[in-house]
Amino acid sequence: MITEYRTFLNPKKVYLPLTDVDSKIAKVLVEKEDRVLVGQIIAYKYNGQIKTPILSTVSGTVVGFADKIDRYSKNVDHIIIENDMLNETTELKNYRKLGAKSQPRNFVHNVTTYEGIISTAQVRNKLRDLGIDKVAVDGLYTPLKFSATTKHIVINAIFTNEPFISTDYETIIHHAEAIADGICLLGIAASTESLTVIVDKFMPAEALEELGKAIVDKNIDLVTIDVKRVKAWDYKVIKKLVKKDLSFNLLDDGVVYTTINAALMTHNAIRKGLPVTSRQVAITGDGLNINAVYDVRIGTPFTDLVNDLEGYHEVENMNLHIGSFLSGIQLDSDDFSITQTIDTINVSEYREVEEDVCIKCGDCNDICPAGILPQNIMDAELRNVNLRIVDLDTHLCVECGLCTYVCPSKINVLEWVRRAKRRVG
Ligand code: SF4
Ligand code: SF4
Known part of the structure; x- marks a missing residue:
């Protein structure tokens, strides 16, 4: 586990991407030399009819636009804002003062500790307006999308990006009350039947105590897992909750599965009207002189953090990886900025894995949560049998990477399944 905890909240400049994998078109609302405030809408990005605001994460001056890679290694336009370090915010309405007319139907959680009752629509709208419905979309997590069939909110308080890297204990110790409140607010957004937090049996006592105190009166269930012994523990917990086999999309099973960080962002949005201006990112790997968990301003260039960590080790070939080792993305350059969907970055010396x-x-x-047969798919791919690949429902693969993770022969099974998907897709 990484023990060094740092903050990097005042970069000289932030670089905010104007588009992403879902939203390819943007409308920019500011010009060069305009002054902007924290939380100010500086552009909208469009995914069909869906319009998502892009908010400034610092106060300062728009100094230009640049074509840079984003965290998916795609070249996209970025808006550049020079930080005046004043942290001036727009006047965002504090939702604590809003009182809803009625309590959401089927809502079973204790909201009497809140100052006024907040409606499902208010929470959902605020999360959308502040762009928080897009957080935690990596790996096995779902986005914060709610529907009439959403029945369960499940929070992973073990790993930010399983199964290797933990940042959550620091976050829990510092923000337990806010996290518990954020989980309840997610429950309101979903009018949900159950709120569950999954924790590691061997979680540090201080973090467990803080979390326990914070959730005790909020109808939040705590599920304790021995993560070293139970394989695919989160899927097992979720399967028990929904009482049926899981489909390839947890949202279809009525489950919003997310992180401690998303709960914290929800609290900050609803209670303080704050957009996501910073997030926790674990920066790891033997390619860096120091490893640390950061609370970092969104838009900060990654190279600023590398400098703060006293630079790279001198090695011949370096791998830069964003997200889970199993399902994340490899980048060719370090010239990208931190976005709200980045939770881990690993920089390591390249090593050939002997399969x-x-x-x-x-x-x-056995472990595949999509219920397909990755070994058989790999075999069909090796033998170029297209019909067999289709018969094996290869398209259902959610690219979680668990097949690679459990393989005793160190075979990158996911890569074979991906190739098979491409072949018939
Ligand atoms: S990556 Fe592997 S384990 Fe995960 S859904 Fe695809 S085939 Fe199944
Ligand atoms: S050796 Fe690896 S690829 Fe082969 S069946 Fe076992 S886990 Fe699957």
């Missing part, structure tokens, strides 16, 4: 032959143990098939 053994498949011993047909079946572990990858």
Whole structure:
């Protein structure tokens, strides 16, 4: 576990991407030399009819636009804002003062500790207006999308990006009350039946105590798992909650599965009217002189953080990876900025992994949450049998990477499944 905790909240400049994988068109509302405030809408991005605001994360001056790679390694336009370090915010309405007319139907959680009752629509609208419905979209998590069929909110308080890196204990110790409140607010947004937090059996006592105190009167269930012994523990917990086999999209199963960070962002949005201006990012790997968990301003160039960590180690070939090792993205350049969907960045010396032959143990098939057979798909891909690839429902793969994770022969099973998907897709 990383023990160094740093803040990097005052970069000289922030670089905010104007588009992303979902939203390809943007309308910019500011010009060069305009002054902007924290939380000010500086552009909208469009995904069909859906319009999402882009908010400034600092106060300062728009100094220009640049074509840079984003965290998916795609070249996109960025808006550049020079930070005046004043942190001046727009007047955002404090939702604590809003009283809703009625309590959401089927809502079973204790809201009497809130100052006024907040409606489902108010929470959902605020999360959308502040762009928070897009957080935590990496890896196995779902976006914060709610529907009439959403029945369960599940919070992973073990790993930010499983199964390797934990940032959550620091966050819990510092913000337990706010996290518990954020979980309840997500419950309101979903009018949900259950709120569950999954914690590691061996979680540090201080973090567990803080979390326990914060959730005790809020109808939030705590599920304790021995993560070293239970494989695919989160899927097992969720399956028990929904009482059926999971489909390939947890949202379709009525589950919003997200992180401690998303709960904290929800609290800040609803109670303080704050957009996501910073987030926790774990920066790890033997390619850096120091590893640390950061509370970092959104838009900060990654290279600023590398400098703060006293630079790179001198190695011949470096791998830069964003997100989970299993399902994240490899980048060719470090010239990108931190966005609200980045939770981990790893910089390591490139090493050839020695794969053994498949011993047909079946572990990858057993663990697959999509209920497909990755070993058989890999076999079909190796033999170029297109019909078999289709028959095996390869398209249902959610690219979680668990098949690779469990493989005793160190085979990158996911990569074979991806190739098979591409072949017939
Ligand atoms: S990555 Fe592997 S385990 Fe995950 S859904 Fe795809 S085939 Fe199944
Ligand atoms: S886990 Fe690895 S060794 Fe076992 S069946 Fe799957 S690919 Fe083969």
